[in-house]
Amino acid sequence: MANLTYVFQISGIKIRENKRVLIRGVQQLGGKYIGGSVYQHDSTHLIIPQVLSSEKFLAACAAGKWVLTPDYVLDSVKNGAWLAEGPYEIAIVRQWRENVASGRIKGAFQGWKVLLMVQEPTRRDMFKRLLKAGMAKVYDSPHHSHASVTHVMAKPITEDSKSHNAPCFPVSHIVQHLFGSNCGNMKLDISDVHPAETKKAGVAEDFAKLETELKDYAIQHEGRPRPFFLEFLSYHDLDHPHFQVTETDVSNVGTMIECGLFAEALDSIRSDMYPGLLPPARYLVSLLEYVQQGNATSVFQKNLKAAMFNLLVTNPPWLGPNAVKKYFTQVLQCPVCKTGLWPFLETAISYCLCSEDTCHPLPGAAQPVLFQFHTDLLDFSLKLFQGELHSISPWDVVLPEGTSVCKGSAAGSLLYGTFWTVWERSTLLSRAVKQLLKLLMKAATKAFGEGGEKETLHLVDTLLDLLSVLVEFWCQQHLKLNQILVNKGLKDFAEHFAVVSQDLSPIIVAELVVRLSSTRLKLAVADAVFRNLCCKNAFTIAEEPLSFKKVVTSYLPALLTLAVSPTSVNCRSRCNIQGSDSSAENSLVNDTSVERENVPRGLNRVNAAGETLLHRACKRNHVETVLQILARPGTDVNVKDHAGWTPLHEACNHGSAACVEALLRHHPAPVLNSQVGGISPLHDTLLNGHMDIAIMLLEHAGEYASPVHLNALGFRV
Structure with missing residues (x-):
């Protein structure tokens, strides 16, 4: 029998690896495999482990095909050629196969x-x-x-x-x-x-099993070899790492700096920089100030960069005592303002974006050397923060033998001190994190717009990596103790990301999400962005956590509807006028049914106090409901209850920061100086201690943020 006549189907083998072995064996010997759940008339052989109730088994019997055990393929592979089928045949089907093969009948139901x-x-x-x-x-x-x-x-x-x-x-x-x-x-x-369709439906409904398989695949797909602890810092002397702290005797360096011999001072520091030795912080601060003022050459800047990275490699703060962390805290701040690392980073980002919003006036942003200095500063800080993240993730790395991380290193880390105050550590969305997100959106607009430069795209990637590191760091700090807190923090962060990015084009937002290195953050942000998109188009998405089941049952139908009619209600109405309601696609865009289904419950209901659903959602910080209401045409953002309070009043009074952000971004914007008994939204915010919202109102007010015009906001100074 020629090889082309060996056409196989398989039934009843549930273990995937066993099935793969059989398929490879069939193909290795020149046979053909036909997959699927239904019987195929072109098949010549059926492989089953035992007699079973399946369509393929019964149909193969009725057609007089060979029905064999898996050993037939396995033994044929060992033999190097197809063996005789007889010894491997399921005996109960032999009668029909022989009758068909002899030509006495064409099939078991011939004549029926x-x-x-x-x-x-x-x-x-x-x-x-x-x-x-x-x-x-x-x-x-x-x-x-x-x-x-x-x-x-x-x-x-x-x-x-x-x-x-x-x-x-x-x-x-x-x-x-x-x-x-x-x-x-x-x-x-x-x-x-x-039937095959029922089997497929049953498998599709078993979301828990599919979820587990997808998770296992993702873990296996993203798995990587366990790196040595300092390999990501390019530290090569892995056998003799030094972590002791000793200040170098470089007394002549101070004299060089006073005399303006900065290049000679840097060379002296670099020549005396050995593992475990720390040059005095004041000397490095002076060198950083020299570069920041635009006086250094590109060669000096490169040498200073090499010295800083060498310092990080030989004296990682996450492995050393508190004195090392304090040392880096003294070095990594603006040499003029000395207000901490975050203002220093904020100034570096602003300078790279050609913005004047810096901690103090700097030379013109056209200087390539100064631009490179601020870029290198951001890269250095990112590497430092990555090291701190690795230090609390022992499953990701192999520590040097005999080395342990200080137990208090995470709580007193530079990352915590940079992005969270002591009072903000229970929330992921701190003031610094919000500002970082705002700068990221500015960088993305510049990088992906017309004439975007390669340097700005690098800045976007750096900021995205920085966001991923700080989110992973915060989550790992709280995950074991408070899973609910972590879930809420991630959700708030993702919703804030969706709100501040809604002015960007969907293509840019998608590019930002794809470039996030944290899978945890990528999923949360993608979920929030898509929910925000659905709310704008009057589609309701379930509140349950992101899962494969949610994607199949909630997102895919919404995505299909958006693809058919992205934004226009008139388009949906036009489909109904044409009367094309016979297909599933047209039923999805039925104007009446969609609008009824996606109108928020209680939208037009006013309670005894005159509060609308928008009032109540702002009081409870239900930002998704707020976005859904604001997306509907004709929404009055300044609607008042019986006492005269607006939704902005309620959001400010109850500390609903996400809702305030959404209201301020609505067009037209809410009235900021609306007062009830002399109480404005800003008054409400300050009286209840919501300083982050107060800053948000002042920033949104623009020219009214100056003390001269604060009265326009209802706040007398």
């Missing part, structure tokens, strides 16, 4: 003319394939000549099925005809045979 009366469509299709495999003729409705019908097969059997001029049988008669009395011993039941 069956009127198939099965109500369920998918099962009817399955029985039709099975009967046709045995060469029966199948009719779905009474034939023009009732006398030509030899069998009526029904499920269930009714009076109507018995009324035809032919014997009526249950569908189990198929198994009885194939195997006779043996079907009882084999415990074959035709009711156990499920």
